[in-house]
Amino acid sequence: MTDVEIEFITSDVLKGRSIEEKMRYILDHVKDSKILVIEESLSAQEEVALIEETMRQVNKKFQGIEVSTLRERAEEGIREKLIKLLGGSTGGITVIGPSKLVKKIKKEPQQITMLAGEASEK
Secondary structure (H helix, E strand, O other): OOOOEEEEEOHHHHOOOOHHHHHHHHHHHHHOOEEEEEOOOOOHHHHHHHHHHHHHHOOOOOOOEEEEEEOOOOOOOHHHHHHHHOOOOOOOEEEEEEOOOEEEEEEEOOEEEEEEOOOOOO
16 A cells, blocks of 8 residues: 655645645645645635646556545624634645545544555556
């Protein structure tokens, strides 16, 4: 069995980057056969951009990505409203991996379960 590398990334790594720079960072790491766990959820706009850029880069060597995002809490108190007003995010998590490694993703309201590994050769 081949090892699977998982990289945990704080929101600071992507903060201040343009959408294009974020997509380049994510895809460069995923193309290196890494599964990324990002501390913050990607915005809907960022997810669309990621999928569009991935589709442009798909070939025999890079088969695409699997993405699952847990959004921030639905309940909004004063703290959450203030953070959003100031342009921040109150949470969430995004998991992104190469299609060739991700066998299954199960998403529930408060958790993501991923089964990953290289396909066995027959």
